[in-house]
Amino acid sequence: MAHAESDTADLGKASAPGGRMNFWGALLQNGAYQTLSNTLFKTQRRQFVMLASLPLLWIVFANLGPIVEMFWIGFLDSYPPKVGYEPKLTFANWAAFFQDRVFIVPFFRTLAFSLIFTVITLLITYPVAYFLAKHVKRKNQLLFLLLLLIPFWVGEIVRTYAIMILLGNNGAVNLVLKSLGLIDRPIPFMYTGFSLGVGIIYLTALYMLLPLYSALEKIPDNYLEAAADLGAGAWTRFRRITLPLSKEGIASGCTLVFLISTGYYATPVLLGGPRSTVFAETIAGFFHVAGDQWPMGAAFSSIMLIATLAATGIFLKLMGRGGKGMIR
Amino acid sequence: MTGETDTIVHIDNVTKRFGSVVAVDRLDMRIMAGEFVTFLGPSGCGKSTTLRMLGGFETPDEGRIVLDGVDVTRKPPNRRDVNMVFQDYALFPHMTVGQNIAFGLELKGEPRDEIDRRMGELLDFLQLSGFRDRSPDQLSGGQRQRVALARALAPDPKLLLLDEPLGALDAKLRGQVQIELKDIQKRTGKTFFFVTHDQEEALTMSDRVVVMNAGRVEQAGTPEDLYFRPESRFVAEFIGETNLIEGTVRGIDKDTIAIDWNGTDVRGVAHGHQPCEGDTVTASLRLENVMCHPRKPARMNAIEGRIVSKLFKGSRTSLDIRIGGHQNTVIHAYMDAGNAAQVADDRLWISWEPERLTVLRD
């Protein structure tokens, strides 16, 4: 009888509002869950394996898979597979690259353009970053930085379009030049390396600015004051202190801008012209035409990936060594 | 031994290594139910590691940990009836005081009204009633410490672990919290396992103090035991101020040991070990156990000495007294300021109860 009583009491308790178990408590008390939790996390090692499983799978399949597959396709003579045809291995796709100026010229143009754009971006954004980090009062820095950030949230296409309006024959620049009486006929900025450069720098400047800013912001003001105390002039202070200490920011900013600017496709199509074709357009061409061009596109993409990664690798290595020399 | 029933924790010959560092070295001890045990020792001696092994955050390399008769050596923290007060309190910043305290109860599957009842009790008990809906960062250091304590007590653990929980408090508050903590422990009857490197903290609060050094237990005992009857030089030096007397054992009779201290005969006792005649030994004599007399007292082992330095410290005077002709035969002692004024010519007599001079193990 007592048993029955306690049963009803329990029931009353469970159904009373607010008398229920917390969700997580119920989960932890659940027998099935306990067994699961016990088997999955029995040892530290097993727990680590559980934690590592998805990220490692993701890295292998999503990050490495596409690249490995791309290299592999580059060695096939035909892809996507056709019915009744067994693709054969070949080096022809790789060799083709070296045999035709139509491929080599855009390739080196891309690398050269990216290099030039990177340097120009560095030169433009360094003073901006320096001004932000050293001359703007700390409590205003966020506001000043935000002002620069807003345009960068807008997408690639919209911003490219904005540059088209700016530089067009009836664009703002030509309008201003004309009204100043400097020109009679509009200057054809568009569809040249110049318009492409303006566009790419417009798109990538942030990737330079942010690393520079965070590197410069970390340099304590008293380093510069101490150097000034020791009689170092403005130029010496810059060359001997600011520059070496912002080296890391320069390295990562340049790497990012270089890698990103080699990868643009829409911007060169919209802003560039026949004399400024970049390798991205060459590669894309293989995937537009229906048919058997994928292997060549894959091989070319692989060549470009190797080239850009090698270039940044060499650059970072040089920066590492040069930087150490500079500090000494 | 009163028997297994009273033992709540048995740390059974536990060793823990980090790479080549032996953090805890063959530690073996029992903790009784309802006891306030403090692990005391210098930085890096393995106190926290011991505590973390009890909590389940580290696994011993050797040995076992038995909690209330159950081997928990390999059980994770969530499967032990042990709760911890962290040094930084580790209050969850996104939860209110009430939610923090309820956390452990919720996960135990307690129904809501039971949680509310228990929380009300604890908030009352720890004088936190008005703070239930506050966020932890709106509390003072002492209040946060109490919330951490309430949170750890809420699931009704068999053992409460406290890793230097007063470290974050300022000196004034610390004294007050020490008293509170001891009081809370008494009233709840819980077993407290407390870790500190502050000897005063250890002596004021504990039923039993365990002095650790380099991963091993130097000595365990009541605060009085450790203070007045240290077994090793490390303990004597680590706790309080003391005179260390180095000499040769001249003779042993049934209660006392006679030591030749640079030509002066002194008498003492030994605890936990027995030296042999002819041994070179160190003995400890607390400053406050040295009695100073302006004139020769009617006592057996009174020795004449000369004051070599005197420091006035208000209610008492601190003295350095040289005995005999030897340069190093100096005793530090305290004397009432009034008595000190009566000392003529810097000459005085000192004496001590032989059981106050403890011959140390090493």
Place this chain on the structure above:
Amino acid sequence: MTRHTRIVMSVVYWAFVIYLFVPLALMVTMGFKDSKFIGFPIRAWTFDWYATVMQDTQVLAVFGYSMAIAVSTTVLSLIIGTWMATFLGPNMFRGKAIVFALACLPAVIPGIISAIALRIFARLIDIEPGMLAIILGHTVHNVPFVALVVMARLSTQPKSHIEAARDLGADSIVAFFRVTLPYLKPALIGAGIFCMLLSFDDFVRAFFLGGYQPTLPVLIFAKLRSGMSPEINAISTIVLIMTAILGLWAERSMRRLNKGS
């Protein structure tokens, strides 16, 4: 620094701001021009282009399509990126530097190559060009960003928080959901909005991975190739305002995050 250089620098800064804003301002302005022809001079103003856009069912459909992709991408990226961060952040193991570098790889590969590789991969795993392929591509690209932001936040969480949760009865899963996840909240909001922007704005992956249905940037690109028109300006302006609002929101929650730690 002398006053001279200081003035020069502030001039450079403001010139840079003008360089960033003028093109966008022009673009917005042209959206109100009462003529089909983009360029100066502007003789009359109108809101008609916005009315046209609002009634253009194709644009609205594309907008919804892009939004759906952005939201799915964000959810997936947050889950995988957070998991990645909890794995790579606190754990030490051999070869971690390499694993970390590989985890960040998709964020630094030039866009066109990433798009091509993903296109080929989609073929390999038999995903038709279209929504699913784009979501996959965007997620691959966004996961490193989420992981980096979450790792930064995670590194500021005291270890004792998780230990306290475990001590009070939580297993590692419950401890994660009840203690770590709330701690990560501001980072997750920031990273999530950033993912939305990355996905919504992305052209190159959407272009190569998409099927017949274009995303918004692909649609704008297609329209641009057949000539500029104020309608494009109106669409772009709407996108611009939306991204600015989202971006500012993300920025705010990220700042609060930095203040909190």
